[in-house]
Amino acid sequence: MNFHTLAARGGRDVPSASRPLTAPIYQTNVYVFEDMETVESVWEGKISGYVYGRYGTGNHSMLEDLVAGLEGAEAAVACASGMGATTALLLGLFAAGDHLVAARDLYGTTASFLTSEGKRLGIEATFVDATDAGRVLGALRPNTKAVFVEALSNPLLLLADLPVLAPLLERRGVELIVDASMASPAVCRPIEHGATVVMHSLTKFISGHGDVTGGMVLGRKEAMGRCREAMIRAGTNLGPFDAWLAVRGARTLGVRLERQSATALSLAQFLEPHPAVARAHYPGLATHPQHALARRLMPGPMGAILSFDLRGGALAVGRFMARARLMEFAPSFGDVATTWTYPARTSHRRVSDEDKAAMGIGPGLVRLSVGLEDPTDLIEDLTQALE
Numbered sequence: 001m002n003f004h005t006l007a008a009r010g011g012r013d014v015p016s017a018s019r020p021l022t023a024p025i026y027q028t029n030v031y032v033f034e035d036m037e038t039v040e041s042v043w044e045g046k047i048s049g050y051v052y053g054r055y056g057t058g059n060h061s062m063l064e065d066l067v068a069g070l071e072g073a074e075a076a077v078a079c080a081s082g083m084g085a086t087t088a089l090l091l092g093l094f095a096a097g098d099h100l101v102a103a104r105d106l107y108g109t110t111a112s113f114l115t116s117e118g119k120r121l122g123i124e125a126t127f128v129d130a131t132d133a134g135r136v137l138g139a140l141r142p143n144t145k146a147v148f149v150e151a152l153s154n155p156l157l158l159l160a161d162l163p164v165l166a167p168l169l170e171r172r173g174v175e176l177i178v179d180a181s182m183a184s185p186a187v188c189r190p191i192e193h194g195a196t197v198v199m200h201s202l203t204k205f206i207s208g209h210g211d212v213t214g215g216m217v218l219g220r221k222e223a224m225g226r227c228r229e230a231m232i233r234a235g236t237n238l239g240p241f242d243a244w245l246a247v248r249g250a251r252t253l254g255v256r257l258e259r260q261s262a263t264a265l266s267l268a269q270f271l272e273p274h275p276a277v278a279r280a281h282y283p284g285l286a287t288h289p290q291h292a293l294a295r296r297l298m299p300g301p302m303g304a305i306l307s308f309d310l311r312g313g314a315l316a317v318g319r320f321m322a323r324a325r326l327m328e329f330a331p332s333f334g335d336v337a338t339t340w341t342y343p344a345r346t347s348h349r350r351v352s353d354e355d356k357a358a359m360g361i362g363p364g365l366v367r368l369s370v371g372l373e374d375p376t377d378l379i380e381d382l383t384q385a386l387e
């Protein structure tokens with residue numbers, strides 16, 4: 001072969017009698033076939049295999065198998081982001097004329113996606129206080145296709161009453177969709193409590209190291225087949241390297257969340273009686289308004305997120321920002337480093353002051369995503385920042 005052919009084709013097949021312990025990254029956007037029958041059989045799902053990057057690679061299947069196992073789901077579809085997963089879900093499961101009942105404190109972009117793109121597609125959403133099962137059930141219509149809630153709400157860590165909702169919705173043939181990004185399957189597995197669809201921003205705890213943007217929708221095989229087709233057509237696919245990184249992160253999800261949740265509980269217990277703090281919000285505190293339900297839905301670790309109201313309001317938050325050293329301001333959550341955010345001016349900045357007040361999101365509310373640092377160092381940082 002000549003130089004250019006050698007450059008284009010050389011070094012592709014390296015024989016090995018062993019296999020790698022860690023899966024390789026299939027950084028390819030297409031696969032090669034030996035005959036047409038095989039191409040067609042793979043395409044039609046008769047035999048397993050891969051065809052084209054947007055449809056998925058081995059890295060996607062590994063990630064989907066892994067998280068589906070952790071969630072107890074039949075099938076999963078990896079997507080480019082949490083919002084990519086919501087897109088696949090909406091396009092895959094809904095049709096024009098369908099109605100949706102959604103939690104009023106759903107992640108802001110999910111809510112605006114429902115009221116903008118969702119509305120243009122002919123899907124109507126009614127927002128209710130999802131902690132009140134009566135209100136959720138009262139909002140159902142004959143054309144209600146699904147109820148969409150979060151396992152743990154942002155930023156007040158409130159819970160939807162899945163054990164009450166699930167059987168009633170099942171009887172009416174209404175899907176129960178749960179965004180469990182704030183919890184992760186190490187904390188809460190909604191399918192065990194009757195959810196029919198779970199979605200995740202993999203960007204958060206599952207990947208866990210602040211280096212991946214990804215999402216996933218999980219549920220019944222047939223429904224996920226429809227979401228996968230929608231994902232493929234919409235092109236909201238995850239890259240293979242991100243899928244590989246998410247698998248690597250998810251390997252330690254359990255130990256991370258055990259440690260991060262234990263630290264979160266100690267910080268919440270430190271903050272609750274602190275004179276600068278009006279109220280601490282954490283499901284593991286006996287004062288949490290749904291503590292009993294929290295124990296039922298999260299029998300192990302109760303999550304790495306907590307929030308607290310500073311008595312001094314916005315002014316005190318400004319001082320906290322200037323003084324915090326270890327805890328960095330970053331409008332996301334789920335990293336191994338502890339970060340904090342200010343919901344009134346980040347996630348809920350587009351919500352009116354009246355609605356924020358109705359939801360209990362005050363000007364002094366700070367949300368912490370607790371990482372893997374030594375709790376003593378975090379308490380020391382909180383002590384000096386709150387002084």
Ligand SMILES: Cc1ncc(COP(=O)(O)O)c(C=O)c1O
Pocket residue numbers: 081082083084107110150154179181182200201202203213214215332
């Ligand atoms: C609860 C929740 N769901 C979904 C999303 C969207 O995820 P992504 O940013 O990966 O698109 C976020 C993002 O912050 C979130 O907090």
